[in-house]
Amino acid sequence: MTDPQIAISMLGIFIACVFLGFPIAYTLMAIGIGFGYYAYYDAARMWRSFDRLAEDTPWLESTQLWLEGFYNNRIFDLFINQTYSVISNEVLTAIPLFLFMGYIVERANIVDKLFSTLAVATRNVPGSLGVAALVTCALFATATGIVGAVVTLMGLLALPQMLKMRYDHSFAAGIICAGGTLGILIPPSIMLIVYAASSGVSIVRLYAAALLPGLVLVGLYITYIVVRAVLNPKLAPKPTKEELPEVPFGKMLWMLATSFLPLAVLILSVLGSILFGLATPTEAASIGALGGMVLAVAYRAMTFDRLRESVYLTVRTTAMVCWLFVGSYVFSSVFSYLGGEKVIEEFVTHLDLTPIQFLLLAQLIIFLLGWPLEWSEIIIIFVPIFLPLLPLFGIDPLFFGVLVALNLQTSFLTPPMAMSAYYLKGIAPPEVKLIEIFKGVLPYCGMVVIAMFLMYTFPQIVFMLPDAFYGPQR
Template structure:
């Protein structure tokens, strides 16, 4: 077999192994080192020390030591160590654990239940008021955490039973929770965008600026759908009964000031510091983590147990992301060295695609990969295969990254592997069936596809804010 054929076989074996359920990070590292040993094998480096010791009539122990030393005298081990150090020293990735810690500590600060209760009262006169309140709460909480499972689970425990109690249609209510919980991987400060920036080399501040309006566009489409659907079919979202005692306006303002305002100020402060160059993403993430601690203390929710859980979950998730990077970069380096990247590039160029056809093909592949894989694995492992092709088709990596962030919303909403639906089903009442949650998510899937079409037709939605803030 030629080296490019070995590279293609390497990719095929990897896909087959992860479909069997093996841990992806360690599979990447093992295959990278295994195939890398073949790629960088140098018989002289391996056997010369052993032969010299043999010629000198060395004892058995010395011969074994020289053989072991020769076996490990392969450049793949140097590459692996260097890649590990490069990932752990990456300035962009430093923001990941800090943003994660901010999200986990906010999740445990009992802010979300007060926020949902207040917004439910404030939006009482809007059709589908509880669904609107749930979506806004999901968007804020998802933006603060960036962790889809945490948002869907917590809102499923908090808002979903409240909507069912208010006689909301099960499909309508479940769709709101599933769709709203995924917004955090698109709206800055998004951890997914940080990982994409580290993978692609795109400026994270420009990426954040570019993703802000598309994220708000998608959230706006969700809100419009909820209000229009609740207006046309009032039975899906019955209006709440008027309370016996009306809440004074000043009291409502105070409730918003103590629930909505603190979390919104925290998010806007972090995002504003990044966008306007007042702090690097890592510094802004540190401010956000400190702000999360201050919020938890202000709400009297900061206990040793919650702090310990937040630190543990942060370390676990960060370790997963970092080792995925180590494995991916080792794997991709060997894959490229063997000529696999060139094979893929020549194959795609040979299809004679237009830029639109290339984007459609790339997004279709990412859409299909979203069924068996998490977004982190798609961004770190498969997106680098497309990045070298972008200049050939004249596609901006920033625009490509925002399209991917929109596309990955679909992976959480599309049956049969819609993870948002499974998160919600895990904590939903027994009478709520999975098929109902799937059906409730379908209209929001259509909204995601519509937002991708709008972004392609009007790309200035992504380019306008970076251009205004940073110029060309």
Template structure:
């Protein structure tokens, strides 16, 4: 068996083990070290410098020298170097800071005020409660970037209110599931940070490029909600005065000032400092983490218990991402050294695809991977397989990254493994069935595909802001 064939066996075995339920990060490391021991095996290195000691020594010392020789393999140097590379990666430093900001904001009791205020402010808009839920989801998801937390919290807060207002169960569920996933696309997105670290793309240009597509997708969601409420009023009845009371303009402005504005300003400060070149992503994330603490104090929601939970969840999630990077780096290095990357490149180029066909094929594969895998695993493990092919098909990594970010919305919305639906079902009232939630997310899934088509046909949606701020 040739080395490239062994590389394909390595990849196939990894996929089998993932589906069998083994921890992905440690499976990557174990397989990388195991196959890497074969790939980097050098008999001369193993015993060079130790033979003389083994000859002169005897008994236990000779056995120890021989044992040391078996561990004298380049794969262990690779493991140490890749671990250090991840620890020294300045881009990844922003991940725990943004996570901490999100977890603190999540526990600051901001969302209930925000949803109530937006519900009152939009009461004359068709599907007003759905509009308020979507805007709250989008703003909260942008601030946290944690899909599960947004969907769960909004499911506890907004879904019961929408059901009491006689909203269709599928329609209401779809709004919350789709709105909760927007945080992995709209900056400051943790997913884009991870993609930047994996691909070497500028995170600043990625943030600028993701803004318009993110607003486009949120706008498509909004158009669908309002249009559906107009064309089919029974799915989103107009609220009664008892459900949403009238409020003087001054009081409404005060509510907006104290609920919507602080969170919006925090996001704008973080994002504006990055796009304006005033701070690096890591420095801006530090500002965001401090701002989250200030908001929690201002809302009198900062307690030692909540702070401890935020720190614990931040450390746990960061450790998962970083170990995934370590495992992925080792796995991909060995896979490439054995010739697997070259074999895949030859196979894909042999198909004689056009750039459009390559993009469609890559997005279909990522779409299918979204069923069993989380976005972090797809970005860290599988997207790097496509990256060497981008130059062959003259695809810009920036454009490809935004397409992937859009596509990964589907990984949370596509049955049978739609994680947003399962998050919502876990806390929804018993009468809300899982099949109804699946039915509700399908139109939003169509909006994602529409946004991807628009993005390909109008690439200026991606390039306009990066070129305006930073040149071509």
């Protein structure tokens, strides 16, 4: 077999291991080191240690020389260097800080007050409880960026309220599932940090680029909820005064000031300091983590157990992302060294695709990968395969990254592997069936497709804010 054929078989073995359920980070490292040992094999280098062996060499020294000869391969140098590169990557430093902010906010008992306030504030809007749930999901998802946590917590808080007020099961479930995924698109998103580290795109420009598409998607979701509620009031009956009493205007302002305003100020402070160049993403994440702790103390929700649990979850998630990066870097370095990237590039070039056709093909592949894989694995492992092809088609990696972030919304919403649906089913009342949840999330996949079409048609949705803040770079 030629080296490029070995590289393609390397990719095939990895995909097979993923479907067999092996841990992805360790699989990447094992395959990368195994094939890398072949790729970087240097007989002369290896036998330098063996040449020092003699018949009377003591057993311990002989063993050491054999091990030295075995490990005298550049793949181990590459593995160590890549591990150090990930650990010292300044962009990735923001991940544990944003995660810690999210976990602290999740445990600060802010979300239940926020949802109750928004439900009262929007009581005269068609589908008011659904709109309140979606806005709460969007704010909470933006603060945490953790889909499972948002869907689970909102499923416990909002779903029983909507069912109590006679909302259709599918309609209510779809709102929570769709709203919970918004945190991987709207800044400050951890997914965008990971993409920036993988692609070399400025995280500051990426945040600015993703802001408008995220707001467009939220607007489409709210429009869908209101229109469906107007066309079919049985889906979302208007609450009675007994179910949702009116409150005086002054009390409403106080409720907003004590629930909506603190979280909004925290998010806007973090995001604004990044976009206006007042702080780096890492510094802004530090401010956010501190702000999250202050909110937890202010809401009297800060305990040692909650702090310890937040730290533990932060470390666990950060370690997972970092080891995925290490494995991906080693795997991709060996894959490229053996000529795998060249094979893929030649294959795509021979297809004679237009830029739009390439974008559609890439997004279709990423959409399908979203069924068996998490977003982190797609961004770290598979998206870098497409990145070297972007210059061939004149596609800006900034635009491509925002498209991918939009596309990955569907990976949580598309049956049969819609993870947000399974998160919700795990805590939903028994009368809410999984098939009803699937039925409820499908229209939101259509909203994502519409948002992607708008981005294809009007690219300025992506480029307007980065160009306005930092000047054009295309």
